[in-house]
Each structure stands twice: as structure tokens, then as C-alpha cells.
Amino acid sequence: MRTPVPRALLSLSVLAGNLLLAAYASAQDTFTLDLPSSRLEHALNDLARQSSSQILFASDIANDRPSPALKGSYTLEQALQKLLEGTGLHAVAKEDGTFIIVPGTATGQNVQAEAPAPLAPMVITGDVLGNASAPEVISYAGSRTLVDSAQLQKPSVRGVDDALQRVPGVKIFDETGTGALPQIAVRGLYESRSGRIQALSDGIPLALAPYGQTGLSLFPVTLAMVDRIDVVKGGAAVQYGPNNVGGVINFISRPIPRTWETNLKEKATFYPGGRQLWDTYVGTGGFLTDNFGLQLDLNTLSGEAGREHSDTDVQNYRLRGQWNIDDYRDLSFGVQYYKADMDLAGALSPEDYRHDPRQSTRPLDRFEGDTTRVWGTYTEQLGSIGPFDSVEFSWTNFAHDSYRNFVVGLPFTPDASPLTRQDGPRDFKVWGSEPRLSLSIDDEQVSQTWLVGARYVSEDIDYKVNRQSLATGVTTPFRDWKFNDDAQAVYLSNAIGLMDRRLTITPGVRYENARMDYDDGLTQVRKDNRSEEWLPGLTIGFQATDEWYLYANAQKSLRPPQVTQIVKEGDVGAELAWNYETGVRYIPWDGLRVDFGVYRIDFDDQIVYSATTDRFQNIGSTRHQGIETEVFWTPEALPELDLHASYAYLDAEQRSGEFKGNDVPYASRQQFGVDGQYRFAEFWTYSLDGLYVSSAYTDAANSADEDANATVGELPAYWLWNTAIQREFPLQDQSVLTASAGISNLFNRQYYFRGIDTSPWGRQPAPERSLTLEVNYKF
Known part of the structure; x- marks a missing residue:
């Protein structure tokens, strides 16, 4: 269930350092912009300054995200769309001309807001898998399932391998009931100790030897330390290898x-x-x-x-x-x-x-x-x-x-x-x-x-x-x-x-x-x-x-x-x-x-x-x-x-x-x-x-x-x-x-x-x- 962004978490960014602007630029006005590639937080500040606009956003959701360079003539809506593309964030226009940046999914002109996201986890920017956010999963060009924290936190889930059973095509051979020695097969590709999957922790290989011994006969992951599990069964082999026949x-x-x-x-x-x-x-x-x-x-x-x-x-x-x-x-x-x-x-x-x-x-x-x-x-x-x-x-x-x-x-x-x-x-x-x-x-x-x-x-x-x-x-x-x-x-x-x-x-x-x-x-x-x-x-x-x-x-x-x-x-x-x-x-x-x-x-x-x-x-x-x-x-x-x-x-x-x-x-x-x-x-x-x-x-x-x-x-x-x-x-x-x-x-x-x-x-x-x-x- 999505919840609206609390007002207490919103920070006001007025880009010319002037918080008392009497008039706000129309979202339809065209501006000549020159924004260098930087962090999203700074890009939004620059955009607000160059367009003399008000943009409200929670600093947590923008702090660690990159933004592309933006040069040329844009309306404010077009510029925001370019900056927020692929981030899972969307701009909501208010009647007074203010824009609020919120996480959520968009359908047509409607945005369903979510609670502000915390600092992004340790996933390399530019990664084809990104941060495994819901919008990224939906627009990923391959089979992909995200097991979120709500699923992992159920007390009926005994271990991380247990949680994977909700993913279609993933089969678990539960040897211990603790998740300490997982036996995971994907699409019928099975070998002892999960030997035919590419397992990562925050993008780092988990196998004892990523090339010489791919089996997880030592599995240094416990359920309490996992926030979500990203299961990608296709489309990631170029960047993630080897041992990715069944996916990542x-x-x-x-x-x-x-x-x-x-x-x-x-x-x-x-x-x-x-x-x-x-x-x-x-x-x-x-x-x-x-x-x-x-x-x-x-x-x-x-x-x-x-x-x-x-x-x-x-x-x-x-x-x-x-x-x-x-x-x-x-x-x-x-x-x-x-x-x-x-x-x-x-x-x-x-x-x-x-x-x-x-x-x-x-x-x-x-x-x-x-x-x-x-x-x-x-x-x-x-x-x-x-x-x-x-x-x-x-x-x-x-x-x-x-x-x-x-x-x-x-x-x-x-x-x-x-x-x-x-x-x-x-x-x-x-x-x-x-x-x-x-x-x-x-x-x-x-x-x-x-x-x-x-x-x-x-x-x-x-x-x-x-x-x-x-x-x-x-x-x-x-x-x-x-x-x-x-x-x-x-x-x-x-x-x-x-x-x-x-x-x-x-x-x-x-x-x-x-x-x-x-x-x-x-x-x-x-x-x-x-x-x-x-x-x-x-x-x-x-x-x-x-x-x-x-x-x-x-x-x-x-x-x-x-x-x-x-x-x-x-x-x-x-x-x-x-x-x-x-x-x-x-x-x-x-x-x-x-x-x-x-x-x-x-x-x-x-x-x-x-x-x-x-x-x-x-x-x-x-x-x-x-x-x-x-x-x-x-x-x-x-x-x-x-x-x-x-x-x-x-x-x-x-x-x-x-x-x-x-x-x-x-x-x-x-x-x-x-x-x-x-x-x-x-x-x-x-x-x-x-x-x-x-x-x-x-x-x-x-x-x-x-x-x-x-x-x-x-x-x-x-x-x-x-x-x-x-x-x-x-x-x-x-x-x-x-x-x-x-x-x-x-x-x-x-x-x-x-x-x-x-x-x-x-x-x-x-x-x-x-x-x-x-x-x-x-x-």
C-alpha cells in the first residue's frame, strides 16, 4: 500500500538562493538551459535557479542519484521529465506552479506517490540492473522478479532460499530449513550447492570461486541482512558472467x-x-x-x-x-x-x-x-x-x-x-x-x-x-x-x-x-x-x-x-x-x-x-x-x-x-x-x-x-x-x-x-x- 510523502520530509529548493520569489514560471514557458552532468539533487537545484521555479523534494530520494547533462530549450515539464527519466521519480505539478518530486508509478497524467526512499544501496551506477526499484523492474527488457522486504520479513519465511520459492521458475531443495546451505535451481538447471546460478551480494560475487567453483557450499548471507532479492533470468549475461545460464x-x-x-x-x-x-x-x-x-x-x-x-x-x-x-x-x-x-x-x-x-x-x-x-x-x-x-x-x-x-x-x-x-x-x-x-x-x-x-x-x-x-x-x-x-x-x-x-x-x-x-x-x-x-x-x-x-x-x-x-x-x-x-x-x-x-x-x-x-x-x-x-x-x-x-x-x-x-x-x-x-x-x-x-x-x-x-x-x-x-x-x-x-x-x-x-x-x-x-x- 502506497502512502503519500510526509510534509516533514520535504525540503524546499529555490535555485537562485531566493526563497521569496513572488512569481513562478509557468510550466509551459520555454527556457534555455545548460545543466552539466551531476547528482540529481544539484541538477534540480540548477534547474530551479535557471527557470526561477520552486521544486520541492526529499533530499534522501535525490541525494545519490546521477543526472544527465541537459542543454538546449525546454519547458519546465520537459526538463524535469529528462532529469527524472529512469530514476523511478516523477514530478507532480501543483496549482501554484510548484513541482513536487515523489517516487511512484505513473499512468497517463496520474502519479501514485510512495514513501520517500532512503539512500540508494551499494549498486554501481550505470549498471544494467540499476537499483532494482519497482519502475526499473517494470521496464527491464527481460524476465525479472523482485522479492521485496515485505515478503522477506514474513515470519513464515525461514531463509532467503525459502523466500525465492515465490519466483516462477525457481525451485528450492531445502536441506536444512535454515537457508545456510541453499540448493537453488532455475528453469530446471540444477547442480549441487546451487552451482548453476550467478549469485551476488550487492553486485559482488558470492561463489567461493566465481570461475573455478561456482557452487555455494559456503553461503555468507543471512535473511536478516537482506532487504530484497532481485532475480533476473534473462538479458544480463553480457555484463554479468560467467555462470549465468539460469540468470542472476x-x-x-x-x-x-x-x-x-x-x-x-x-x-x-x-x-x-x-x-x-x-x-x-x-x-x-x-x-x-x-x-x-x-x-x-x-x-x-x-x-x-x-x-x-x-x-x-x-x-x-x-x-x-x-x-x-x-x-x-x-x-x-x-x-x-x-x-x-x-x-x-x-x-x-x-x-x-x-x-x-x-x-x-x-x-x-x-x-x-x-x-x-x-x-x-x-x-x-x-x-x-x-x-x-x-x-x-x-x-x-x-x-x-x-x-x-x-x-x-x-x-x-x-x-x-x-x-x-x-x-x-x-x-x-x-x-x-x-x-x-x-x-x-x-x-x-x-x-x-x-x-x-x-x-x-x-x-x-x-x-x-x-x-x-x-x-x-x-x-x-x-x-x-x-x-x-x-x-x-x-x-x-x-x-x-x-x-x-x-x-x-x-x-x-x-x-x-x-x-x-x-x-x-x-x-x-x-x-x-x-x-x-x-x-x-x-x-x-x-x-x-x-x-x-x-x-x-x-x-x-x-x-x-x-x-x-x-x-x-x-x-x-x-x-x-x-x-x-x-x-x-x-x-x-x-x-x-x-x-x-x-x-x-x-x-x-x-x-x-x-x-x-x-x-x-x-x-x-x-x-x-x-x-x-x-x-x-x-x-x-x-x-x-x-x-x-x-x-x-x-x-x-x-x-x-x-x-x-x-x-x-x-x-x-x-x-x-x-x-x-x-x-x-x-x-x-x-x-x-x-x-x-x-x-x-x-x-x-x-x-x-x-x-x-x-x-x-x-x-x-x-x-x-x-x-x-x-x-x-x-x-x-x-x-x-x-x-x-x-x-x-x-x-x-x-x-x-x-x-x-x-x-x-x-x-x-x-x-x-x-x-x-x-x-x-x-x-
Whole structure:
């Protein structure tokens, strides 16, 4: 529900320094303007001065936004439209000639105002994904869904991967119920530890090694530190690579508030059997001066996660900063320490699952890991240079030092006594640097925005496996691998705006060059692998009318060979795929939006292992195609009610090998979601959501019957329902106390997964019904 802009947050800007102008310029008068490229706040001030007008706006919503150069003759309305284009802001004209700048969506001449937005999060200006605001999502030339803070803050949402289930085409294999080890598949593209998604945190890669190991076997993200999740399934491959066949998922942090603010939150989740999981969060931050802000976040998870042998201890500490050096230069930065120590309950045999799905028969399985991460982005507005009206330079650097270890009992047979204890410690040292230049030409006939960038990533990986005989206590090194990876990428795109920018055509190309050097400390074998590829892309977006937006895109995507795949003899090249999308967004009136898209992915070079030759080879070919749709509806007669529904149909087919024509394993054909949120009695909010996922096979042969160890067999379809209620208690000095309760898996639906990494055989029980109570105090 949108709310009007409070008067107390509006600041008056009169551009000649004269606050007592007796006459205001008509919005229809023409002015000769000369505004350099700068921040939006300064551009609005300059515009008001040169046109002798009054412009009201909240400083927070304009402070960190760039604006293009503006030269020539314009009416005041035309000038405001140019300056605010693409910002998600709109100018509302008052009868006295004053203009008020507000966030919101526009339909024709009507603007629905929203509450003022806080300082923009740490997303690079000039980024094709922008700040992931609602207007940017609506006009994005590809399939895109934004999971907003309201969805994430429901107490029935256990973790960030849980929240992603409302996105059509995204499937979650919930191993722990905590979100600490996500298993995410997009459009039927699945690999253990979410290995086939490009995961980012505020635009920074999350993978342990963005090229050599894309799986999220250490996931330094906790729900309390995420403000919204941007899921982009098409059109971003040129700028964001590699490993973007299924798209990009960006976990975006809450912006640093302009005034100091502190949040204290305690969440407790209660499971049958007396098991409890506690989620404690403390966040404090704001701007210490007009141009320098800090945000400190502390988040811990402790307790049990619903099953035997599920002790959990997660610690996540992060400090972020924003320094607006002057009117044209900014520096955002952050440092994070994350540590996880968890018992893993593992899979069960069919008999044990039927007896008690909450038990664990794998007493040795556990996970531990930690990471220290640092990053920073410098941005500078360079103004007008040569033929370009606006030039912006940004430079991002990131590094992390990570460790993770899975301990398992062998054999994998779920009800067998372990004979061997295996641990697999891995160390990762990664550094990356990415400069980027955005150059814009703002012409009345044809506008252009050139984006050119480069990236260098260095990865140093120690990969060990040790096995200890439980009978003798003797430990034997099983693997001792070292990898040194160097990757370079460059990319170029040009967004061409035609028909008053209603039509945007963006051709682009990305070049990837990755080298991986492998050294086996046990056998002394050394080898290297090189992946080199040009990856073209084209996106087209057309605002046909105020109600209709159409898009289409085609892009070539790549994932380099993973470190575990280059150790065998034989040549293994990069996995390549072509992605195609077309779709439409329809907004017939304020309060209703319909998204519909069709896609196809031709994946021709998937890497598979051949037991006959003991080699990895590029022989796997699959085709993924389907439809995805979402409907967002706030009834005009009942604006307190927000409704959302989504549907995805997936046809994922194997196109090579013995089982050509069969379904791709783990790919469910149908997924349907529905959720609603109702605000009542001023401070109460009730929500209900449901999710249906159809059955799926777990092997290439599409075996329907389960074998004795449950290594194959069809996975069941399932319906899930969650519900929650929340109450706000406004206190003095604008502080707010919020209390809420939620039930996940309301009807205690029992279902299971299979093939999850360190417990690949048996039935992996999904989380059962749980009750979550939460208290949040903001002051």
C-alpha cells in the first residue's frame, strides 16, 4: 500500500538562493538551459535557479542519484521529465506552479506517490540492473522478479532460499530449513550447492570461486541482512558472467539510513520434539556527517533445525560504509566475517523415513566454514566529454579468504554403519577487480548509453580429501589438489533509445578468457585448461503504450569447467548455452500488473562424467523451454489487500546420450504459487501463501520406482501453505515495536528430496511444520 510523502520530509529548493520569489514560471514557458552532468539533487537545484521555479523534494530520494547533462530549450515539464527519466521519480505539478518530486508509478497524467526512499544501496551506477526499484523492474527488457522486504520479513519465511520459492521458475531443495546451505535451481538447471546460478551480494560475487567453483557450499548471507532479492533470468549475461545460464540472483542489503537508526530483532522457530532455532539480529547505522555513513550488522543463528543431529551455529558480522566525497565522487565499501558450524541430518532409507522422518542415521555428517570478505566501489561523475553528454566511471574491487569442510561417513548407504570418516577441507583465496565506464549521448532523436567494462579474477584453491578408517584410526590422504585460476573478461554494450526512448535496442558482447592450472600433490600430475569464448547478446524493450511493455532478448552464456572436472585426462571445454526470451508486462490500471514470458535454453555443452573412459566430456545436451507468468493485484475497492499469483511450466528434455528424449532430472514440469497480504485495524497485517510443485525424476533414465537405497525414483509432488500475522506498535520518538507469529508448512505436508551433495542416497526429508515468533524494535 502506497502512502503519500510526509510534509516533514520535504525540503524546499529555490535555485537562485531566493526563497521569496513572488512569481513562478509557468510550466509551459520555454527556457534555455545548460545543466552539466551531476547528482540529481544539484541538477534540480540548477534547474530551479535557471527557470526561477520552486521544486520541492526529499533530499534522501535525490541525494545519490546521477543526472544527465541537459542543454538546449525546454519547458519546465520537459526538463524535469529528462532529469527524472529512469530514476523511478516523477514530478507532480501543483496549482501554484510548484513541482513536487515523489517516487511512484505513473499512468497517463496520474502519479501514485510512495514513501520517500532512503539512500540508494551499494549498486554501481550505470549498471544494467540499476537499483532494482519497482519502475526499473517494470521496464527491464527481460524476465525479472523482485522479492521485496515485505515478503522477506514474513515470519513464515525461514531463509532467503525459502523466500525465492515465490519466483516462477525457481525451485528450492531445502536441506536444512535454515537457508545456510541453499540448493537453488532455475528453469530446471540444477547442480549441487546451487552451482548453476550467478549469485551476488550487492553486485559482488558470492561463489567461493566465481570461475573455478561456482557452487555455494559456503553461503555468507543471512535473511536478516537482506532487504530484497532481485532475480533476473534473462538479458544480463553480457555484463554479468560467467555462470549465468539460469540468470542472476542479487541479494541486496538494506540502504544506510540518512538519520541514525537501530534495529533489535529476535526470532525463535519451534519444531516438534522441543527443538528450537534462535535468530538474533542487531543493526545500527546512519550518516555521521552529511556525506559519510556507516552500517553495522550482527546476526547469529543457534539451536536445532527441526531434526535429530541438526545443531546449528551461524555468525554473520558486517560493516558497510558510504562516503559521498563531493558532488561528483562516491566510495562505498564493506567488510564481513561469516562463520558456520552445523550438523547435517542427512538422508534416510525409505523404511527409516516411513518410521520417523525427523530422525538421523548419519551421525558423522557435519559442515564447517568461514570467510572474510572485503569490497569497495569508487564512482565518479566525469561530466560531459567529447560527444558524450554524461560520462561515469566506476571501479569495483573485492577479495575473500574462505575455508569450508564437509565431514561425512562412508558408505553413503543411509542405514549402514559408517566404516570410514571422510573430510574435505578446501581453502579459497580470491581477488577481483572490475573497472567500468558509462558514456551517454542524450539526443532528441536517438539517445545512446555505451557501457564498457573489464574484469580480472585470481583464484587460489587448495582442495584436500582425507579418509580415516574407523576400525584402525589410520588417516590417509585421498586427494591433495591445488588450482591457480586466472580469468579476464571484457564487455561492451550500447543501449540505443528510439521513439522518445520508448524503444530501446541494446546489442552487446562479452569476451571470457579463463586459465586453470592444476597440480596434484599426491601423483605429481600437472595440467592446465583454458576456456576462451565470445558471448554476444541482444535485448529489445518497447513501451508500446502506458499500459503495455514488450521485450525480447537472446544471449550466449558460459560456465567454465569446474576445478573437479579438469583433473581427468581429456579435453574439457566450457559449458555453453543460448538463451532466448520474449514477454510482455501489462498494467491496465494502477493496482493491477500482469507479466507473461516465454523462454528457451539450448544447452549444448554440459559436462558429464563417463565411467567407461574415466573422463569428463562435453557431451551433455539439454533443452529447457517453458512459460512463466505473474499477476500482482491490489483491488481498487480494497487497497489494504495485496494479491499475487505465479505459474511456471517447464519442458526440460535430454537431447543426447542413451536417454535422449527423457526429462532432465530434478526438473518439475509445473509450479504454481499464490500469496496474499491484508492490512487491517491500521496496524495489523495477515498473510497467507501457498506453493505447488509437481513431481520430478531423479535420474536420467527417469526411473519411476524407488530402489532399496532410494538412489533413484520419482520425487513426489507437494502443496505447501504458510501463514503469518503481524502487529505494529508505534512508540514515542518515531520508534516502532513489531511483534509477529508465523506457521511454515501449515498442514505439515511430508515430502522429500534426493541427491543432495554429501548425502546423495536416500530420502532427504523437507522441513515439517514449525511455529515462528518474532519481535523487532526499531528506534
